[in-house]
Amino acid sequence: EVRLVASGGGLVEPGGSLRLSCAGAGYTITNTWMYWVRQEPGKGFDWVACISPTDTRDYRQSVDGRFTISRDNSVNTMYLQVNSLKPEGTAVYACSYDAYGGDRGRGTRVSVSS
Numbered sequence: 001e002v003r004l005v006a007s008g009g010g011l012v013e014p015g016g017s018l019r020l021s022c023a024g025a026g027y028t029i030t031n032t033w034m035y036w037v038r039q040e041p042g043k044g045f046d047w048v049a050c051i052s053p054t055d056t057r058d059y060r061q062s063v064d065g066r067f068t069i070s071r072d073n074s075v076n077t078m079y080l081q082v083n084s085l086k087p088e089g090t091a092v093y094a095c096s097y098d099a100y101g102g103d104r105g106r107g108t109r110v111s112v113s114s
Contacts, residue, residue: 003027004095004105011111012085020080020108022095029095030073036080037101038091038110045101048093049080063089085112 004027008020020036022029036048049059049069057069068081078095094107 002106004029004097006094006106006108009093009108009110011113013114014085014087014112016085016112017081017083018085018110020082020093020110022078022080022105024076025105029071029076029078032097034071034078035096035099035101036067036069036078036093037096037099037104038093039101039107040088040091045094045096045104047096047099047101050099051078082110085110087112 002025004022005025006022008018012018031053033052035050037045038048039045048063049067051057051069051071066084071078089112092107092109094104096104
């Protein structure tokens with residue numbers, strides 16, 4: 001059963017931007033810790049950003065200042081604005097209830113290439 005569905009990925013050039021969305025499919029993403037995680041080619045999932053029940057935010061050092069996590073409780077959706085993308089940002093991005101991606105939903109692929 002898919003509980004979380006990410007969307008908004010695509011192919012962008014270095015320096016480009018995307019807005020990723022994560023919708024709860026019958027499961028809430030409000031008032032709980034939520035994470036964006038990503039899986040680079042050939043690697044496991046790493047956390048990228050998180051948001052607390054009180055909307056405190058934290059970011060992986062390598063994306064801090066370029067990525068912004070947010071949440072709209074009225075539509076049960078979380079977002080990740082990704083700016084100034086670098087080639088190493090190529091990955092499958094997913095939202096998760098935990099920082100390791102063990103309780104994640106369906107991901108969306110981001111490819112950064114010229």
